[in-house]
Amino acid sequence: xxxxxxxxxxxxxxxxxxxxxxxxxxxxxxxxxxxxxxxxxxxxxxxxxxxxxxxxxxxxxxxxxxxxxxxxxxxxxxxxxxxxxxxxxxxxxxxxxxxxxxxxxxxxxxxxxxxxxxxxxxxxxxxxxxxxxxxxxxxxxxxxxxxxxxxxxxxxxxxxxxxxxxxxxxxxxxxxxxxxxxxxxxxxxxxxxxxxxxxxxxxxxxxxxxxxxxxxxxxxxxxxxxxxxxxxxxxxxxxxxxxxxxxxxxxxxxxxxxxxxxxxxxxxxxxxxxxxxxxxxxxxxxxxxxxxxxxxxxxxxxxxxxxxxxxxxxxxxxxxxxxxxxxxxxxxxxxxxxxxxxxxxxxxxxxxxxxxxxxxxxxxxxxxxxxxxxxxxxxxxxxxxxxxxxxxxxxxxxxxxxxxxxxxxxxxxxxxxxxxxxxxxxxxxxxxxxxxxxxxxxxxxxxxxxxxxxxxxxxxxxxxxxxxxxxxxxxxxxxxxxxxxxxxxxxxxxxxxxxxxxxxxxxxxxxxxxxxxxxxxxxxxxxxxxxxxxxxxxxxxxxxxxxxxxxxxxxxxxxxxxxxxxxxxxxxxxxxxxxxxxxxxxxxxxxxxxxxxxxxxxxxxxxxxxxxxxxxxxxxxxxxxxxxxxxxxxxxxxxxxxxxxxxxxxxxxxxxxxxxxxxxxxxxxxxxxxxxxxxxxx
Numbered sequence: 001x002x003x004x005x006x007x008x009x010x011x012x013x014x015x016x017x018x019x020x021x022x023x024x025x026x027x028x029x030x031x032x033x034x035x036x037x038x039x040x041x042x043x044x045x046x047x048x049x050x051x052x053x054x055x056x057x058x059x060x061x062x063x064x065x066x067x068x069x070x071x072x073x074x075x076x077x078x079x080x081x082x083x084x085x086x087x088x089x090x091x092x093x094x095x096x097x098x099x100x101x102x103x104x105x106x107x108x109x110x111x112x113x114x115x116x117x118x119x120x121x122x123x124x125x126x127x128x129x130x131x132x133x134x135x136x137x138x139x140x141x142x143x144x145x146x147x148x149x150x151x152x153x154x155x156x157x158x159x160x161x162x163x164x165x166x167x168x169x170x171x172x173x174x175x176x177x178x179x180x181x182x183x184x185x186x187x188x189x190x191x192x193x194x195x196x197x198x199x200x201x202x203x204x205x206x207x208x209x210x211x212x213x214x215x216x217x218x219x220x221x222x223x224x225x226x227x228x229x230x231x232x233x234x235x236x237x238x239x240x241x242x243x244x245x246x247x248x249x250x251x252x253x254x255x256x257x258x259x260x261x262x263x264x265x266x267x268x269x270x271x272x273x274x275x276x277x278x279x280x281x282x283x284x285x286x287x288x289x290x291x292x293x294x295x296x297x298x299x300x301x302x303x304x305x306x307x308x309x310x311x312x313x314x315x316x317x318x319x320x321x322x323x324x325x326x327x328x329x330x331x332x333x334x335x336x337x338x339x340x341x342x343x344x345x346x347x348x349x350x351x352x353x354x355x356x357x358x359x360x361x362x363x364x365x366x367x368x369x370x371x372x373x374x375x376x377x378x379x380x381x382x383x384x385x386x387x388x389x390x391x392x393x394x395x396x397x398x399x400x401x402x403x404x405x406x407x408x409x410x411x412x413x414x415x416x417x418x419x420x421x422x423x424x425x426x427x428x429x430x431x432x433x434x435x436x437x438x439x440x441x442x443x444x445x446x447x448x449x450x451x452x453x454x455x456x457x458x459x460x461x462x463x464x465x466x467x468x469x470x471x472x473x474x475x476x477x478x479x480x481x482x483x484x485x486x487x488x489x490x491x492x493x494x495x496x497x498x499x500x501x502x503x504x505x506x507x508x509x510x511x512x513x514x515x516x517x518x519x520x521x522x523x524x525x526x527x528x529x530x531x532x533x534x535x536x537x538x539x540x541x542x543x544x545x546x547x548x549x550x551x552x553x554x555x556x557x558x559x560x561x562x563x564x565x566x567x568x569x570x571x572x573x574x575x576x577x578x579x580x581x582x583x584x585x586x587x588x589x590x591x592x593x594x595x596x597x598x599x600x601x602x603x604x605x606x607x608x609x610x611x612x613x614x615x616x617x618x619x620x621x622x623x624x625x626x627x628x629x630x631x632x633x634x635x636x637x638x639x640x641x642x643x644x645x646x647x648x649x650x651x652x653x654x655x656x657x658x659x660x661x662x663x664x665x666x667x668x669x670x671x672x673x674x675x676x677x678x679x680x681x682x
Contacts, residue, residue, distance in 0.1 A: 105618060
């Protein structure tokens, strides 16, 4: 039993009053009239008589009445667990404890743990419970079958992580845990800071009938927080290599300016700059001194002097120097003088990504040349034969891209690798006219999508004077104005083959002389090379596919093939999730992940991960609003929601003081009746 006003228990001292009354009581003496005392001598009469309690039942009645009245004024109530059986049977409780990044603010986590422990300790003997932790995902910590100590131990071991607050999946998981419970009372206790960004009413989460939601908010009345939310990394060529300029973006979520804070920039663990920044409400940017990029990949970390929420005062990024897609151009044994001139020059001017270009003759190309290339261009030449031909087929099946540029010298025999998206025909000559044009282009395809917006270039401006006929068996991406196939595509293994039925010189068409030629070549090479622009960072909750890494060399391919080990920022090994032909790495921690290929000598892929920017905004939602949103349909049997029941509300619902007060007053009435029948006391 607990008391709402325990200080009033001091009134129990009034119990001494009946005892004192009984000890000092006197019997009334009989008065005898005497005519005169003048003839009597005054003699002092000294007598001592031991005082004793004579009416024990009356004393007990008075003490009990006063004790009940004093207890009534102290407002007693019973804890929730003690009332379980009396209130309708055993309960099944799921304690949902928020472990998102925002719970690391000030005293949020300590209050949440203490509240979760209190809920477990208040369970009755027949009650069951489970503890679940939620953020981006939901994890079941322990169940009551393991004993209360296991439940409290799971709460003690838990810590706020880098996850994002998501109430919908957590409530669905808790409802699933209660679905098969046989208890007559089922309850979800949601303990959180009730961050507004974690709830989306459009999720349409509804708890089953008979499940009660009790919300417990540990948020502080007012908060102040500034967070690092971005890092811009700009590269430029310098006299001694690549120079990087870094700019950090800070958001002050408070309505008032914050005190000046120190901010630093570290590159590969070494401090390169330190500043102080004044944080006005809203966004502020800080530009650091430029630094030279020593290696191909650098880990960059900006740190803001920590405040009440340290998790968002650090921001990680990865900057990659260069980034070249290896391209192998294969010409015929006796090529025309400018067969690859326009193609080579267009690749040379590429910046991001760049292209590491090699030129080889079809009779001199080696299997090693083919294995090292991410994109192979068969430029007006027949495919290599023998071991090189087999290496070409193997490279395409393993994921390399193949661009076949058809011309006068192109041929494809029956014993050549089966790679073409169709059957090759004879040349078609339209030089006697003004030439043909492209009549249809699939602008939704990645090779042409940069031309889909207005004023992005006109592919139909090029004049086509000759082309090779092809009976397409693959996907047609473009046609000439006479309906003939201009571009066709075929998937071979993990690789892609694209055929352009004319040349890349100025004899069969004037496409290389048009402004669209350079961006077209770059886009086709990026598509065939499966190039994905490196992201400087990811967000917790994202996934990463090593196959998306730009294939800048053979060292990248083991990771793309799934033979790799993943180390999380905490040092633990992460098991990739099997996907469609690849393996996906879940990103659940802030920091730097390392994806190490199993093959010796391969460079690791470094992935930077940061917490969600929304976790830095501590604006709360009203818990009652969330509870009302997920409640069962109105009128459903047993439907109900709740919020944290305060001590005052719990005492007011029980009203034990009223019964104690009435009983005490009734005993006083009985005491008066009993006392009237006993000898009168002084």
